[in-house]
Amino acid sequence: AVGYQNYPDNAIDEFIRLAAKNGIDVFRIFDSLNWVPQLEESIQRVRDNGKVAEAAMAYTGDILDTNRTKYNLKYYVDLAQELQAAGAHIIGIKDMSGILKPQAAYALISELKNHLDVPIHLHTHDTTGNGIFLYSEAIRAGVDVVDVATSALAGTTSQPSMQSLYYALSNNQRQPDLDIQKAEKLDEYWGGIRPYYEGFG
Numbered sequence: 001a002v003g004y005q006n007y008p009d010n011a012i013d014e015f016i017r018l019a020a021k022n023g024i025d026v027f028r029i030f031d032s033l034n035w036v037p038q039l040e041e042s043i044q045r046v047r048d049n050g051k052v053a054e055a056a057m058a059y060t061g062d063i064l065d066t067n068r069t070k071y072n073l074k075y076y077v078d079l080a081q082e083l084q085a086a087g088a089h090i091i092g093i094k095d096m097s098g099i100l101k102p103q104a105a106y107a108l109i110s111e112l113k114n115h116l117d118v119p120i121h122l123h124t125h126d127t128t129g130n131g132i133f134l135y136s137e138a139i140r141a142g143v144d145v146v147d148v149a150t151s152a153l154a155g156t157t158s159q160p161s162m163q164s165l166y167y168a169l170s171n172n173q174r175q176p177d178l179d180i181q182k183a184e185k186l187d188e189y190w191g192g193i194r195p196y197y198e199g200f201g
Helices: 009-021 036-048 073-085 102-115 131-141 162-168 180-200
Strands: 026-030 052-058 090-095 120-124
Touching: 009 036, 026 036, 026 090, 036 052, 036 073, 052 073, 052 120, 073 090, 073 102, 090 102, 102 120, 102 131, 120 131, 131 162, 162 180
Parallel strands: 026 052, 052 090, 090 120
Antiparallel strands: none
């Protein structure tokens, strides 16, 4: 909502104050380089306004590849603990390019659940086509929240399909409490709208 650039603290403070006043309850806060000092001001201002601060870690690398030593499992666990200590109510995992592998998601979320006292929210883009498998493994590891899109608008650079995830979790206690018939009815509407935006996709 704000933009992919740095802003002076007074602009951040006023934006958060006005956004909170006008109905925003959850603020997702992130820095593309995972620089915690850049996030601390926003986290505190959100808390000062009585709203929920979700501090998100930008995921990069491959925690399963032992030859890649910078962005390893310890890096993300340490970062998440720093963000929790800075006052985050929720820790987000922001998988912008859809590169988080299902097995890596299981390992990462399992470890985070062992070290954090706040909920974990996983956000991914279905660019690689692994989204449903990724979410299934994340859910198995205990993730608290995942982002989805209605089927007609899901996949590729969007989020994984809400309806597909619902059916993938059949007979699973974590299957969402969703009226799937109403969801399908809404999806029919979006299926009719999507062709009008084909040139922008």
